[in-house]
Amino acid sequence: MNGSDRHLDVLLADYTSARDDERELLNQQTTLFRAVVATLTLLGALVASISGENPTLRMPDWISAAAPLVPLALICLLQIVGSQAAVRSFYIRALERQLRKELPSPPTLDNYPRLTVMSYQEIQVTLRSLGQGTRIPRILTMIIFFSVGAVFIGLVMYMASTFDIYLKFTMIVFYGAATALILMESVNATVRGKRYFQNLVDDAHRRSLEPLTPSVDGTASTSRRRSLASYLILPRPADLSKAPFFPIGALVLVAVRPETAELEYFWPRVVVLWLVLEVLVYQARYQWNDLRGLGEDMQAPAAGQRGRIPLDPTTSDIRPVVILVSCVISVRLFLAVLACALPFVSFFHHMLPMLLGVFGLAAVYEILRGMERNGYVPTTQGPLQTSPSSVTVLVSLVVGLGYPLRTVLGITLPATGGSGTRDIPWQWTWPWNWTLGNPFHMSLPVDTMFLAVFALYTLSLGILFVSMTWCLEGGTFVREHDGSTYYYRRDIAQKPHLRLLLLNTTRRFAPLPAPTQEPLQPIIEVDGRSQKWLKYASRLHAPWNIALLTALATGALAVCAIWGSDPQIPATALAAAATVGISVAMALHRNKSKITAVVYVAGLLLAAVTLAAAAAHTSASVTAPSGTTLAVRWILSSMSTIPILVYKFFEHSSYRDLAFPPLTDVVTKGVRRVLVVVLGKDTAMRMGI
Secondary structure (H helix, E strand, O other), X not given: OOHHHHHHHHHHHHHHHHHHHHHHHHHHHHHHHXXXXXXXXXXXXXXXXXXXXXXXXXXXXXXXXXXXXXXXXXXXXXXXHHHHHHHHHHHHHHHHXXXXXXXXXXXXXXXXXXXXXXXXXXXXXXXXXXXXXXXXXXXXXXXXXXHHHHHHHXXXXXXXXXXXXXXXXXXHXXXXXXXXXXXXXXXXHOOOHHHHHHHHHHHHHHHHOOOOOOOOOOOOOOOOOOOHHHHHHOOOHHHHHHOOHHHHHHHHHHHHOHHHHHOOOHHHHHHHHHHHHHHHHHHHXXXXXXXXXXXXXXXXXXXXXXXXXXXXXXXXXXXHHHHHHHHHHHHHHHHHHHHHHOOOOOHHHHHHHHHHHHHHHHHHHHHHHHHHHHOXXXXXXXXXXXXXXXXXXXHHHHHOOHHHHHHHHHHHOOXXXXXOOOOOHHHOOOOOOOOOOOOOOOOOOOOHHXXXXXXXXXXXXXXXXXXXXXXXXXXXXXXXXXXXXXEEXXXXXXXXXXXXXXXXXXXXXXXXXXXXXXXXXXXEEXXXXXXXOOXXXXXXXXXXXXXXXXXXXXXXXXXXHHOOOOOOOHHHHHHHHHHHHHHHHHXXXXXXXXXXXXXXXXXXXXXXXXXXXXXXXXXXXXXXXXXXXXXXXXXXXXXXXXXHHHHHHHHOOOOHHHOOOOHHHHHHHHXXXXXXHHHOHHHHHHOOO
């Protein structure tokens, strides 16, 4: 037996096995469809018995709401088997075509000259294909799908209409999302079957290149990408570093107006509004930004680390993912409004100012970014074609406004009590006959000048944080170095704000030359993601240097004001000046050890700020504050140290150092450390921990 005969035997054996599996799969589909019809019938009987004015069956609403889970599980299983059938159909057809190609002269049937052997699957697909054609079986199959879906959705909607708002919303979100996923999978496996199978083949090929053995500790799979589920749950985990600004604003309010802490529901309101702002509203705003910048994010040098919408760069059909992300944005905003059901949260007094502030600022930012994108012209040589520099400066400024927005919301919203239970959207009387007293009122319980100083402090801190982050991100575009000049990718012109900030370091940068242009000096490849671009001197007028000085000065003034003194008092002014002076001196100090530098700077500055606060308190002749207020003031006294800590951290970091580890890795590492402490290092090592 020669090689070609063995090859043909392998194909025939594979084809026979696939045909046997197909028959078994068809039996499974038939059995599952019967089970779906039976459970839908029972669900209909249950709905009839628990509905109406005199229900014959009484049970808790939450149990009734869980009843559709049984037919839903069977429908999901039926769809999984259907997807497997679609994949098997493509595979069998590929085998049939390969077998016909292997035969010297594929025989045809006498009665049908155009019908060759090994074409049974082609005939079957032509008969029942949902992707094309108008044959009756295709229409009948659609009727089956529509009937099952309409009955299931109708029963669920009818049940939900009789439940309270919370259970109703839960059912709509859960069953609606499940139905959407089933519909999406059904369309992909049928109407878009060719692309569905091709993507599956590509993924299987990449998977076959990976070893079956587990990876060594500390190494990750090269193909590891962020999952879509992880992105939908928490799009930007790294941006939770901005979350403390809202509670800091609330603490400032308590420090300067201690009586506000005694308001009814003050602390619960702070916690709820904080979670709504950071987990729901801002994460929805980030997802909107990711949708608008989808193309840029896919082409970014550090796309994997940035963790934006996880999309295969080779995928041309992005509609399912875009629709899913848009639905999640809507769900987040609906959940934010749903928080108004709590007795201490008001839509007009809390949610509306929050939504208008976040998305109003986001709209301005997206307009400016759109102007940057429109001004970009791809080039292969010569100067870069970008948007005007004024637009780039505005982008860098507007993005820093999110920090003072958080703190101002933290100062103003918790002290506002709301207008009662009528301030709930689903209890309004529509369309125009609802009335609310002073609906857009926000309490401003602090001095306007103090609020301006504190807002300027947080704005400066935000610009400091963002400008240094963007400078490092701009460095990820750097690819080559010739000994004197670093060369960055030309597509950095899509984000000119990154290039502008990168040029504020003292190194020489230039766009990559054309591929045909001969380099004047030997070229060295550079991984810009691992370079610490801020470690050496930067230009004096760099945005982060200006922001650092402003944040240090306003932070010292804010600390003095929190302790109740007038900044014009000589002792206080001297202490504040000493704080700023020490901070500037330490900012210019170069230390090879990042940890040593941070601890050294933090210790000196905290001592200086403490002395300033004590001097302010002594000279103010005020009544001694309560224990809680005193603790809050001492905590806030460290505000002047935060800018220099941020500065020193970024100064000794590369863009890779900013990577936020996967949550599972953080939890695993934490559990491992606890076990090492409990069991001892030797025992833990013997256990492989």
